[in-house]
Amino acid sequence: MSTGKGRERHIPSQFNQGERFAMKEALKVFPTIFKTRFIQHEVIGEYSHLFTVQGSDPSLQPYMLMAHSDVVPAPDEGWEVPPFSGLEHDGFIHGRGTLDNKNSLMAILQALELLLIRNYIPRRSFFIALGHDEEVSGQNGAQKISALLQARGVKLAFIVDEGNFILDGFIPYLKKPFAMIAVSEKGGINLRLQVNMTPGHSSAPPKETSIGILAAAISRLEQTPLPNMFGSGPLKTTLQELANEFPFPANIVLRNLWLFGPLVSRLMERNYITNALVRTTMALTMFNAGVKMNVIPPMAQAIINLRIHPAQTVQEVLELIKNIVADDRVQFHVLTAFDPLPVSPSDHQALGYQLLRQTIQSIFPEVNTIAPGICIGNTDSRHYTNLTTSIYRFNPVYLHPQDFRSIHGINEKISVQAYETQVKFIFEFIQNADTYQEPIPHLHEL
Numbered sequence: 001m002s003t004g005k006g007r008e009r010h011i012p013s014q015f016n017q018g019e020r021f022a023m024k025e026a027l028k029v030f031p032t033i034f035k036t037r038f039i040q041h042e043v044i045g046e047y048s049h050l051f052t053v054q055g056s057d058p059s060l061q062p063y064m065l066m067a068h069s070d071v072v073p074a075p076d077e078g079w080e081v082p083p084f085s086g087l088e089h090d091g092f093i094h095g096r097g098t099l100d101n102k103n104s105l106m107a108i109l110q111a112l113e114l115l116l117i118r119n120y121i122p123r124r125s126f127f128i129a130l131g132h133d134e135e136v137s138g139q140n141g142a143q144k145i146s147a148l149l150q151a152r153g154v155k156l157a158f159i160v161d162e163g164n165f166i167l168d169g170f171i172p173y174l175k176k177p178f179a180m181i182a183v184s185e186k187g188g189i190n191l192r193l194q195v196n197m198t199p200g201h202s203s204a205p206p207k208e209t210s211i212g213i214l215a216a217a218i219s220r221l222e223q224t225p226l227p228n229m230f231g232s233g234p235l236k237t238t239l240q241e242l243a244n245e246f247p248f249p250a251n252i253v254l255r256n257l258w259l260f261g262p263l264v265s266r267l268m269e270r271n272y273i274t275n276a277l278v279r280t281t282m283a284l285t286m287f288n289a290g291v292k293m294n295v296i297p298p299m300a301q302a303i304i305n306l307r308i309h310p311a312q313t314v315q316e317v318l319e320l321i322k323n324i325v326a327d328d329r330v331q332f333h334v335l336t337a338f339d340p341l342p343v344s345p346s347d348h349q350a351l352g353y354q355l356l357r358q359t360i361q362s363i364f365p366e367v368n369t370i371a372p373g374i375c376i377g378n379t380d381s382r383h384y385t386n387l388t389t390s391i392y393r394f395n396p397v398y399l400h401p402q403d404f405r406s407i408h409g410i411n412e413k414i415s416v417q418a419y420e421t422q423v424k425f426i427f428e429f430i431q432n433a434d435t436y437q438e439p440i441p442h443l444h445e446l
């Protein structure tokens with residue numbers, strides 16, 4: 001089937017029953033990838049993988065597809081099936097990593113395998129970077145791959161990584177699914193708060209122990225949410241793009257945020273997921289203290305995981321935290337910290353963003369709205385800002401609030417159909433990256 005102008009034929013993303021069975025069962029290697037001459041495979045940092053897929057047209061700037069193989073722990077408690085069983089039942093594949101992010105790793109390799117079996121030869125080169133330590137911030141995987149590519153003088157047209165989804169049921173009154181392509185991601189701080197005091201016999205305790213002092217400080221933090229930054233970040237654009245999807249009068253409200261902004265920001269902070277879009281969040285994730293039941297505790301320690309809103313910086317947030325704690329007995333230790341990521345372009349000339357739009361419209365015709373947004377979590381892609389300014393965090397998978405709760409939670413699962421569609425999306429995306437037509441400037445741009 002000609003695609004016009006003598007371009008290579010477009011390979012339809014139809015897979016036969018055998019291929020679909022193999023896709024689902026494909027826990028073996030992908031033989032065609034590893035024997036293809038124009039594909040180079042390297043192991044980086046002992047467990048990460050970098051594939052270089054050489055295209056036939058070196059004039060086209062390469063891009064990168066990313067995923068990670070590692071997962072957070074999953075104790076058996078609460079899981080319908082053992083979290084590392086990979087059991088399939090009721091049309092779902094169950095297990096830790098099925099949404100974050102083994103699905104993407106397997107789908108990228110599976111799509112490439114299926115293309116190669118059909119004698120596909122890419123025009124535009126691309127990299128596949130599969131990190132092994134994303135969940136512990138990617139220092140030995142993504143960071144090393146980034147340094148290696150930089151040393152080779154590589155510049156990327158864009159990157160696609162995990163980080164957002166086709167969202168369904170997250171926003172009150174919005175009944176339709178929409179695709180949020182994260183063009184930035186929040187910053188992060190892992191902060192240790194510590195109180196030291198002279199140990200002693202618990203039979204004659206001081207007025208406050210180290211545990212009591214720290215607990216009071218943590219309580220003040222939990223009772224004092226950081227400022228609502230609604231209106232100073234990409235969210236306003238996202239909601240304005242979504243306005244048409246809402247019923248009356250919500251659509252009027254969203255078209256007039258100059259007037260209704262305060263109302264909308266209050267509504268968004270009521271829900272713990274949308275609240276993460278309007279402010280810097282604080283989560284007390286670890287608390288260690290005490291040595292014996294009859295000893296005044298010499299030290300109490302707490303770890304707070306903060307995710308910084310795009311309109312704030314690490315320094316500003318640390319100042320705010322210290323002012324809320326307001327107790328000199330509490331010591332602060334910054335364990336890791338990084339500012340919010342720069343906002344990637346999403347205009348008509350943004351190749352990566354437009355390719356995602358084009359492929360979403362083709363694979364998910366029922367999704368009417370595609371909007372830029374932010375990723376509330378953090379991803380390995382933040383290690384690649386030296387290679388491109390166009391980083392997009394988006395996996396072509398429907399996500400419902402209960403699915404979000406399973407990410408790093410319990411009963412993480414993906415439907416076989418959703419996984420097949422993710423393979424189909426990447427299968428099309430790679431080809432679209434070859435034949436993408438620069439957008440015809442609208443009349444008013446001429």
Ligand SMILES: CCCCCCCCCCCCCCCC(=O)N[C@@H](Cc1ccccc1)C(=O)O
Pocket residue numbers: 100134135136137138162163164165167170171188273274277375376377378379380404407
């Ligand atoms: C309008 C409603 C919006 C709802 C948004 C729902 C989207 C859910 C996205 C969830 C995040 C997915 C990607 C997170 C990846 C992840 O788990 N990263 C981890 C690991 C990490 C920590 C520090 C530095 C880098 C990496 C993390 O964020 O903790």
Ligand SMILES: [Zn+2]
Pocket residue numbers: 068100101134162
């Ligand atoms: Zn992840």
Ligand SMILES: [Zn+2]
Pocket residue numbers: 072100135408
């Ligand atoms: Zn994760």
